Amino acid sequence: MSCQYTHEAIVKLKNSPLTLTPPPRVNLVVLSHDEQYVLRMTERLNGSGLFHIEHVESLSRLRLRKQPMDIVMAEIHADHVDSLMLPCWVGELNAYGRVRRAPHIVWTIKACALDDATSSAAAIEQGRTDIVKGISSIALASYARLARASGIRVEIVAENHPTQLLQVLEKLATAEHLLPQLSQSDRFELLISEDEVVSVITSGENLRVVLQPQYNLASRQVIGAEALIRWQHPIHGDIPPLILIPMVDQLGLGLLLFSHVERAVIEVLGTLDRLGIDIPIAINASARTLCATGLATRLAIKMHKAGLPARRLKIELTEQITPGNELVLSASIMALRAKGFLISLGDFGAGAATLALLTHIPFDEMKVDGKLAGIAEQSPQSSEIISGIVNLARYFNLNLVTAGIEDPSSIEMLNRLGCSAGQGLALAPPLEQADFLRLVAR
Template identity: 65%
Template sequence: MSNFKMANPVIATAPASRTRVVILSNDNHYALRMIARLGDSELFHIEHLDSLNSLMTRLRKQTVDIIMAEIHANQVDSLMLPCWVSEMNTSGRLCSIPHIVWTAQSVPGPLTTEPDTGNEHDWQESLNGISTTALASHARLAEAAGVHVEIVGESDPIQLPQVLEKLAGTGHPRPQSAQPEKLENLIGEDDVVTVLATGEGLRVVLQPQYDLTSRRVVGAEALVRWRHPRYGEVPPSILIPLVNQLGLDLLLFSYIEKSVIEILGTLDRHGLDIPIAINASARTLCAAGLATRLADKMLKAGLPPRRLKIELTEEMAADNELALSASITALRAKGFKVSLDDFGAGAATLALLARIPFDEMKIDGSLVRAVGQSSQSSEIISGIVGLARLFNLNLVTEGIEDAASIELLSRLGCRTGQGFALARPLERDAFVDMLLP
C-alpha cells in the first residue's frame, strides 16, 4: 500500500519520484476510503491532514502536488481551498501551487474548467447538496486564479486513479515570490506631484483597436505609462488612484491630451484618419470650459474634433449628474465622440446609458475574458450587442486575450475590439510605423 499517514501534520520526506498527495478531511473514514480507492500504487505518497491550518503550514514548508477533499455542503473548507491557495500564492508563501481534486459520492463525469458545452445542464442538479452549476463556475474562477480543480466521483474505481495519474504528469505554475514591500507603499504623493509638474518619466502609449473581421486598425486608446527613476515602471492601477486622491486628474488629462493631439497631427500628415480615445473621470469631464478648450486646441492643430474620442471611466463618480450631462452634451456639440467605458462592470454604467446619450460603449474586459467559459457569458455579450444596436451606439470590445475569443466575439456581433490577442500597447513611434504602408 502507498506510504500513508493518518491525521499527522508532521512533514514526511517522500521519494522524489512520487507524487505528493494530501487528503484534507476531519473524517478519518473518508481518508481511509480514499486510500483504498488508490490501491497499492507506488506513484503516490499520501498524507492525511485534518485542518486547513495544518495544510497551510504544510504548503509553506514543502511541495504538495495534489490536495484531495470531499465536496459537501457541510465541508466548507473544501470550497475555500482554492481561495486559500490563491491567497498564499499572491503573498508569496507557497513552495508550489498544488492541483485540487474534489470528490463526491457519485459524479456522472469529470467536472472540469473547460468552457460550457451545455452538458452541465444534463447532470444532476447538485452534488452532496451543492449546485453543480455553482461548482462549475467556482472551478472556472479557481482556474482563472491559477489553481487547477477537478471534481470526480469517489465510488468510481477507475475515474479517481485516472484523474490523479493525469495530474501527476501535469506541471504546476511557478509560484509567486514574496515581495519585501508593495510598490504602492513605496510611491509617495511627492513623487506623483513631481512627475505631473515636470512630465519626466511620463509617456503615452497606444492600444490599437481593430475591425475583428478585416483585422484593420480602426482606432486606438491612449494609455499613460510612468517610469519611476528608482522603482521602474509604475502600473496605472497605482498611479491613477493617487492622481485622483490628490485632485490632479485634470492635470494628468491635460498631459495625455497634449500628447494625443501631437500623435493625431503626425497621423494626419501621413494621411491617416485614425481616432484616438482618452480616458477621463466624471470629475475631469465636469471641469469648466473643457469642451471649448479641447475644440480650440484641435482647431489650432488643424484636426477635426471627431478624431479625439473621450472615454468616461467609472473611477470617480460625478458629484452632479446634471453637470456631467451638460459636459457630455457640450463635447458632442463640439464634434467630439464620447464613449462609455467599462460597460458591464457595474450597475452605474447601465443607469448612465439610460439617462445620458453617448456615441459609443466599451464592453468591460472581465465580461470578454469569460465569453468562452460559459453559455451565460456569451448570452450576456449578445445582449449587450443588441443593446448597442437599440441605442445606435458604436461598440468596442476590450480585453480580448486569446485568438479563440476573436472568432467567437465576431459571431456574437462584435465588430471592433482591442486586447493582447490583437496587439499589446505600442510606443507612439511603433504605432505610427505600423500604420504606414
C-alpha cells in the first residue's frame, strides 16, 4: 500500500507545474539627498537581482523606518553628515534592541584621489590619501576602525569601480549581523531599584572598599593607591561602579558614600603609618560632594584624631557632575588644600575636565583618562596627545598619573613619554584591603 501511495504521489508531482522558490532578496537602503547618486547606485545594482533597493533622504527618516534593513549605503561627503552618523545609529539600535538585527554599512567614495580605483578604498583605510570629499582620510579610517571594534560592520568602497562595489555588497549579503543585546549596564539598570541603593548607602551593608595600587612606572614601586567602592548585591553579585555611582549622584547620596569610603581609607592609612609606610590614598568625590559645607574642617579633624598628616589623604575630583557654581568649587578646593589635603583632577581628557578648570582652580595632580592610555600605541596622534598632556602637567607644576593601563607593552612607552606614575590591570587589579597591605609591606 505504501508503494501505491508513493507511485501516486510521483504521478501527481509529474503532472504539476514545477516551481522553485527564489532566494530572498537583500534589503538595501540608499541614504542620500542626492538624486543623481541614488540613480547611479540603483542602475548599477538592479542587474544583479539580489537586492531590493529603497531610497531614504535623511537619517531622521531612516530612524522612523519599521521595515528590516540588511545594508545601508551612503556616499562619504562633507555635505552629507548623515552618512558619518550611521555607525552611531547602528550602535544605538544594537544597544537598545530596537531591531532584530543591525544593518551593515557601506560607504562609497569617488576614486578621484588616485588613478587606480581598486586601490582607493585601501588607500583611505591606511590613511594614504589626504582628503576625501572634504573629509580627512586619516580621520575617516580611524572612525571606521572604531566602529568595527564595537562590532559594527563598515566597508569603504570605490563608487566608480562597479565590480568591486558589487563584490563587497554580495559578501555583506551573506555576512552575519550584529544582534541586538542589552549591555551589562542596561541589564543592571533594569534590575537595581533606587530603594535598594538608598538602603545600601545609608546602612553600608554589603559595601566594601578596595584599593588599586599606583606605581612608579620606572621602578615598579607602589607610590599610592585609589580607593574604589564595591557593592556585593545578595542576588545579582558585584554591581559595577558605572551603575552605582550615577545612581548615588542622582539620589544626592554622594556625601554619604564619601563618608563611608573615607572611614575605611583612614583606617588603612593608620595601618600603613604603623608599618612606617608613607604613601597617599585617593578618594573619589563629585564636585557636589567637594562643595559640601564644612568638608575641609571635618576631614582635618578626623585625620588629626587618627594622628595622620592631611597630605596622605588625596581627594580626586570626578566628572559625573559638573558644579553649578565654579566659584564655590574653587573656594572648597582651596580650603581643602589649606588644610594640607592633596587635590587631583580625575579623568582629564574626558567629561567636563577642561583647561579652564586648570587655569581657574589650583590642583596638585592630574590623572589622564584611561582611554588615552589604551590607544597610545595605535597611532602617532595618540602619542602626541599624551606628550602634550605631560608638558601641560609640567607647565602647571602638577603630578601626573596615567589610569587604565591594561597592556603591559604600553608601560615602557608611557614612561618614555614622561608619564612616570600609573595604575591599571597591567600593573595590578584593585585589591582587597588585606591584600594591598601585604603588597606594600613587602
